[in-house]
Amino acid sequence: MSSKNVKQISEWFIYPHHASEESKKPFYLTPNDLALLSVHYIQRGLLFTKPPEAILDQKNFTNSLLEGLKQSLSIALVHFYPLAGRLVTKKSEDPALYLVYVDCNNSPGAKFMYATLDMSISDILSPTDVPLVVQSFFDHDRAVNHDGHFMSLVTIQVTELVDGIFIGLSMNHCLGDGTSFWHFFNIWSEIFQAQAQGGHSNFVATISRPPVLKRWFPDGHGPIISLPFKHSDEFIGRFEAPPLRERMFHFSAESLAKLKAKANAESDTTKISSFQALSALLWRSITRARCQPPDQGTSCRLAANSRARLDPPLSGDYFGNSIYPISSKMVPAGELLEHGLGWAAWKLHEAVVNHNDKVIREHTNAWLESPVVYQVSVFEPSSVTIGSSPRFNMYGTEFGMGKAVALRSGYAHKFSGKVSSYEGRKEGSIDMEVCLLPDAMSALECDKEFMEFVSVSHY
Template identity: 25%
Template sequence: MVTILGTHTVIPKEETPKGLLWLSDNDQLWRWSHTPSIYVYKSKQNNNTVLVERMRDSLSEILVHYYPLAGRLNWTAGGRLELDCNANGALLLEAESKKSMAEYGDFTPNQPGIKELIPAVDYSRQMNELPLFLAQVTKFHGGDGGFAVGILWSHPLGDGLAAIRFINSWAKLTRGAKLDPSELPFLDRSALKSTEPLTSPRFDHREFKPLPLILGRTDNIEEQKKKKTFALLKLTSEHVQKLKKNAIVTENGNGNGNGNGPHNQSQRPYSRFEVISAHIWRCACKARNLEENQPTVVKFNVDIRNRMNPPLPQNYFGNALGPTVTPTCYLKEITSQPISYAAQKIREAVKKVSNHEFVKSQMDYVAGFENRWDLIRTPYLEKGEYRADVPFFGNPNIILGSWMSMPFYEADFGLGKPFYFGPAGVCPYDRAVIALMPDEDGDNGYAVVVYMHFQVEHMKDFIKYFWEDI
């Protein structure tokens, strides 16, 4: 049980610009609710109040630079999100648990009590009343001590990289350091504004079109309603190397058996992301036990900051993600062909978003949805927004993400670096996120982990294939 000892509305330390801040079309694609995550620290510092006071002061200081996070979202008449920079503030909670750190297990979303370490939000309130950033600092009970910092982040304000940069800068100020000019955010989002008049898209943007349905179905409502669960799967460096080696062996082997395979002995080796993603896709297809001729795709987002021409500023604050999707494959192709077959499909999807003209065309395509944003915006399924005409990434498909480049473990608030970071909620659709976790035996001190969100009825089989097929 967790007791809230204090609730602090934190406003910028200095006067900040007021008024409406334009949110890009890329910002409009994400669900309007918050994304939960958690940091866990082993520090034995006893005075929770002193820590929270330092975090409150530094949060007030960092909000001067990140003043949009102290604002509030509103709906426009056309269903677009807009940001009112009104300095109403972020929310910081001080809490204390009657449980020890050990009683929370591995801190994954399936563990009882994890939700109590995350700020609670009343979504029955008007959107313009909801803080965009909330943090809860919880001290654990017992001699071993320790703290958890639970985060709620409004995705329309920024993607994962933007969130991590903010939190790491906040942490840096909390421990008494100063920010370098290069660490300050770039807030102008006009670089992602489509030109007027709109140009017709130059590509077929399948990434925004309905994904394959289970054969015999006319919609995916049934799959939206099915319960999901979570698993944390840790890959050693040996596991990763074996997957990469298997892809090389099959790539240089006898082809994929259908005469039109992607195998090319001269191409570069598959990356960690490509082989792990391929492995996840194959295991998901096997676990679901669908028909062999079931169409399936993988969808994921690619950071486009360095894929624009010219590139976006280094510290661009906002959403800068280019959705992409693999070619449609049949389940039998993915499960019976070598892992390199699926890895090549992943590579093809990455390559599309590496094309600046494709990204610009994508922006024009999205801009064409003015007044119809609900048709492409990720729905808030936890609130029962079940609809057949909105994006859904679950069975028979899957959505992937890579957090391997994100420096989560630099968030040192003066407690030392966290020993655990991860999602604090179960995703409402099948999703796998590939990330890194501190490990003395891993490459450069880190091991690869997969945060796996999957339907309850298929998770056991997925885990079985995940380890058997390496």
């Protein structure tokens, strides 16, 4: 299986079907966007089973699918026009200026690729660990967002397997967070479905959730935010992960209910959510699997959506970055493991509750006083970082092929202790993608407390 590689067949650049007046203006980046210039693109994709018509006429099915995807993408880009642009930097010394923004007017457009792989769905989903070949289902391998000056800001790669289709989307993280990523993916699928059901292929003008492209800046700031640099070498870092094992762990709705009940009972409360309990389980189990010294500090970070926490709140359809890495307090590993699940879950609950408008604005204002560009390499190696969210509508993205059989991700943002949370295929379930050093992963697989709650996946 390791000898089989993804073979790229074709490549296109897709323009918006038509250019709006707004798309001809610079699209400015906010502090939350600019801080991500040195981290990776977001890479997520869905694996579909080929429908029966693909068996009857393989060539016609593939050609029809690709044409439908390209046409609907062109229309989706009218609504999400920044994704068809490129990053541009304007610099001057007097006055001092280092301005990065999106030029939507002078760009080759979004990238669309078609590739093949002589493997089956079973070859991808059956192994215990996620096969490395999955990383080849995405463009922008190891690229950082600043590379959007000369690379597409979004690429769709359609990889055809023997019995399946993988649609991988790679999006520049400076343009949006996970909420924005899945918003675009969902709407693109919605337009595709409307076309397939008889909608005019060129004029699907109405969509269910138009993106809110008006930028959010703190009072008195924006739209031009100048960075305190003279050259990108001052803030761009290239991160290479050590050899990791990557596994998907499935948690059924029933298992999550038991986990939540256990955490709340131990803390004598009813306020701990299923996700907080699950995050606490992973934090404790990974810390134990690493065999960390009892006095070594550890924390658990969660990527929190700030849209509804601002006052006034941002629209849920705000297109951009509105996330904040909330964190539990650093505690000694020994103390974390001496206490039970409920104790750890309550620490996370407190961190979530305390993430409010005041904290968000204080963090943003501090960044404006001393701008910093985040680096993937600075994550604390003794801690756990949980990204993405099971709240995203992942399996509602169908492209006429029915519900996907699985979700997978690329190389981006993976380091020891990185966990990504996904909506499970079965309603109410959650999948957790865990990346660990090999020895730690082996220990996690033997951890009784952890494996007690892991469910059998039927993918």
